[in-house]
Amino acid sequence: MKSIDSTENLQRIDAAHHIHPFTDGKQLAEIGTRIITSADGVFLKDSEGNTLLDGMAGLWCVAIGYGRKELADVAAQQMLELPYYNTFFQTSHVPAIQLSKRLAELAPGDLNHVFFSGSGSEANDTNLRLVRHYWAAKGKPNKQIIISRWNAYHGSTVAAASLGGMKSMHKQGALPIFGIEHINQPDWWSEGGDMTPEEFGLARARELEAKILEVGEENVAAFIAEPIQGAGGVIIPPDSYWPEVQRILNKYEILFIADEVICGFGRTGEWFATQVYNLKPDVMTIAKGLSSGYAPIGGSLISDEVAEVIKNAGDFNHGYTYSAHPVSAAVALENLRILDEEGIVDRVSDTLSSYFAKKWASLSEHPMVGSANSKGLVASLVLTPNKESRAKFASEAGTVGLICRERCFSNNLVMRHVGDRMIVSPPLIITESEIDLLIERAWKSIDEAY
Ligand code: PLP
Numbered sequence: 001m002k003s004i005d006s007t008e009n010l011q012r013i014d015a016a017h018h019i020h021p022f023t024d025g026k027q028l029a030e031i032g033t034r035i036i037t038s039a040d041g042v043f044l045k046d047s048e049g050n051t052l053l054d055g056m057a058g059l060w061c062v063a064i065g066y067g068r069k070e071l072a073d074v075a076a077q078q079m080l081e082l083p084y085y086n087t088f089f090q091t092s093h094v095p096a097i098q099l100s101k102r103l104a105e106l107a108p109g110d111l112n113h114v115f116f117s118g119s120g121s122e123a124n125d126t127n128l129r130l131v132r133h134y135w136a137a138k139g140k141p142n143k144q145i146i147i148s149r150w151n152a153y154h155g156s157t158v159a160a161a162s163l164g165g166m167k168s169m170h171k172q173g174a175l176p177i178f179g180i181e182h183i184n185q186p187d188w189w190s191e192g193g194d195m196t197p198e199e200f201g202l203a204r205a206r207e208l209e210a211k212i213l214e215v216g217e218e219n220v221a222a223f224i225a226e227p228i229q230g231a232g233g234v235i236i237p238p239d240s241y242w243p244e245v246q247r248i249l250n251k252y253e254i255l256f257i258a259d260e261v262i263c264g265f266g267r268t269g270e271w272f273a274t275q276v277y278n279l280k281p282d283v284m285t286i287a288k289g290l291s292s293g294y295a296p297i298g299g300s301l302i303s304d305e306v307a308e309v310i311k312n313a314g315d316f317n318h319g320y321t322y323s324a325h326p327v328s329a330a331v332a333l334e335n336l337r338i339l340d341e342e343g344i345v346d347r348v349s350d351t352l353s354s355y356f357a358k359k360w361a362s363l364s365e366h367p368m369v370g371s372a373n374s375k376g377l378v379a380s381l382v383l384t385p386n387k388e389s390r391a392k393f394a395s396e397a398g399t400v401g402l403i404c405r406e407r408c409f410s411n412n413l414v415m416r417h418v419g420d421r422m423i424v425s426p427p428l429i430i431t432e433s434e435i436d437l438l439i440e441r442a443w444k445s446i447d448e449a450y
Contacts, residue, residue, distance in 0.1 A: 007047040010035055021156070034409065039066035042427045042434055044414065055408075055415045055424040055438055060230060060262045060378075061293030064338050065429040071294045071331050078330040087116070087324045095329035102336055103286075103301060108275050111284055113307035115300045116324035120261035120287035121155025123298040124224070127257050127283050128159045129318055131222040132179075134255070134306050137313035143221045144179045147211055147254075151185045153231035154224060154259055154285070163224055165232075181215060183207040185229060186237035189371055189382050189390060201238030205245045212252050222255035222283075227273035230262035230425070233418035234380030236373045242277040255282040255306070261298070262378065265289030265336075266345035266428050269353045269376035276375065282306050292335045297328035344428050348376055355432055359439045360424075366443060368450050377428055383420040383446070393420060400449060407445035415442060422446075 005013075011032035020028060035047040042065055044052045057063065064071075078095065085093050096116065104112040115130070117123045128146060135143035148154070150165035161169045162176030165185070170176055184191065184207055192200040212220055227242070229235040249256050258281035263273035267289060270276050274284070283306065287298035302310070310316055322328070339345055353376045360379045364372040370390060372381035383400050385391050393400050401417030408415040408422075416423050426438065 007035060008032075010047065041065045041067065042430050050412055052409070052412045052414050053426075053434065053438055053441065055413055055426050055442075057425055057427045058293050059288070060267070060425045061288035061291075063265055063267070063289040063428045064292045064335060064342075064344065065427040068292075068294075068338065070338065071292070071334050074330050074334040075295065075327050078327045082326050085326060086321065088319055093324075093326050093329075095326045095333060096324035099324070099329045099333050099336075102333060103299070106271055106336070107284065107301050108272055109280060110304040111281070111301040112304055113302040115302060115318075116329070117287075117298040117300070117320055118296050118322040118325070118328075119155070119298045120259075120285055121157040121160040121298075122320055123261075123285045123287060123300050124154045124160040124163055124257075124259065125157050126300050126318060127222075127224070127285060128163065130283065130300065130302070130306070130310065130316075131255050131257065133313065133316065134309050135221050137309050140218070142219050145181055145215050145220045146179060146257075147181050147183060147208065147220060147223045149185045149225055149229070150182045151187070151232040151235070152182075152224075152226060152229055152259075154226075155261075179221075181211055183211050185232065185235055186241045187229075187233070187235045188238055197238035198240040201240035202244055204237075205241050205248065208245055209248045209252075212248070212254065217252050217254075220252070220254050222257050223249060224257040224259060226259045226261075227263045227277055227279065228268065228375055228378060230378070230423075231418070233421040234373075234378055234423045234425075236375050236380070242279060246279055250280075257281065257283045257285065259285040261285050261287045262425070266339060266348050267376055267378050267425065269349040271345055273375075289339075290335070291328060291332040294335065295325070295328035295331040296322070297325065297332050339428075348428050352377065352428075352430070352432075352435075356435055359435055363439065363442060363446070366446050368446055377430070378423075378425045380418075380421050380423045383422065383449070404445055404449035407448040408441065411441045411445050411448075413438060413441035413445065415445070 014033050015029040036044050037047050038045045044054050087096050100114050103114050132144050148163050152165040154160045154163040162180050165182045186204040188197045188200045258274045264286050268276050274281050282303045284301040291297050357374045360374045361372050363369050370382035370384040370387050398419040401420040405417040
């Protein structure tokens with residue numbers, strides 16, 4: 001039912017009763033929220049009648065774009081047929097079975113098994129317990145440590161936030177939990193100093209080896225990483241980084257958990273970014289693009305070897321009421337059908353990535369933009385007062401980024417900022433002319449933020 005309330009009234013009620021994720025409550029009460037009322041394709045409408053180009057695909061998730069009736073129909077049909085059943089205690093249902101099969105077909109390598117959850121955070125909670133349980137079942141209970149990276153984002157539950165490397169999150173709730181170690185991220189622009197990107201990529205990869213040796217190979221269960229760090233600011237690593245990390249993982253037989261919550265399902269130009277970087281994960285975290293955000297669902301894709309050990313180790317005492325929720329599973333299946341049959345992933349890899357890369361890189365001609373990099377349809381640029389020295393602004397970190405984000409809103413573009421980095425991740429169905437519009441509005445907003 002459509003609300004007839006005024007924006008002002010809705011904002012007042014929202015501020016009074018709704019605690020928002022990752023939001024300063026005081027600021028929210030002062031400025032008010034932007035209320036999104038409907039959406040179609042790559043465009044959002046707000047309660048003031050503005051039409052905004054959604055450069056973030058919601059929260060990196062609406063791969064097929066807004067307004068696809070097929071997904072609504074599938075959800076309605078599934079709700080009438082079987083709105084809920086679980087997959088605990090020797091039961092299953094058709095959407096769960098079909099989606100497991102489809103994911104095994106799409107996943108690279110031998111990731112032929114899936115454990116479902118309701119979100120990416122839950123999936124990473126599962127992964128933490130899964131890899132420790134795996135090693136215990138193999139008679140190596142000391143292998144408990146999971147190595148992650150500073151500034152990584154793996155979700156907001158206690159285990160996922162611990163696995164993540166956001167210090168601002170660790171501060172709230174006494175995190176991280178036991179057995180998680182962090183190494184530095186491959187962010188050449190901010191931390192590379194005098195090294196070339198290639199030297200820096202190798203140096204950062206080798207921190208993994210140093211950490212394994214420091215804590216003892218016999219104590220390490222897994223390494224977890226996003227192929228491209230998303231929420232940390234779309235950190236695209238130097239080319240030398242991933243081959244060296246994979247070499248180290250092979251050498252020490254450490255499990256690799258690739259968190260593809262953002263990168264998966266076409267975002268980087270292949271179905272999965274581990275294919276772009278030629279990586280061999282043992283476990284893969286999925287969510288977001290799996291259902292294009294039309295229904296909440298996440299999962300852990302698991303290799304034959306790991307699954308075999310877990311299946312033979314008795315009960316895995318773990319599960320969520322909404323693991324493989326039938327409505328979400330049916331919606332995800334329909335979303336995957338659309339991504340595949342409409343050639344959306346192929347189009348990103350064949351033509352759209354290179355078109356977008358050229359246009360996005362053109363933003364680096366702006367005097368205030370340092371680097372402007374992209375992979376597939378995920379991209380970042382760094383705002384800087386001096387490109388040559390890669391200087392930071394004298395104002396508090398993120399102030400210029402925040403102003404730029406606000407200018408974007410005024411120019412009817414949703415672009416996010418992480419400190420003084422601006423990031424985008426538009427729906428994969430974006431057209432070339434919509435990309436032109438995105439770039440035009442981004443340039444104008446950067447200009448106005450200067
Ligand atoms: N992992 C990554 C890489 C993410 O970007 C996110 C969310 O942004 C998550 C995990 C957590 O997913 P969710 O918000 O569905 O719990």
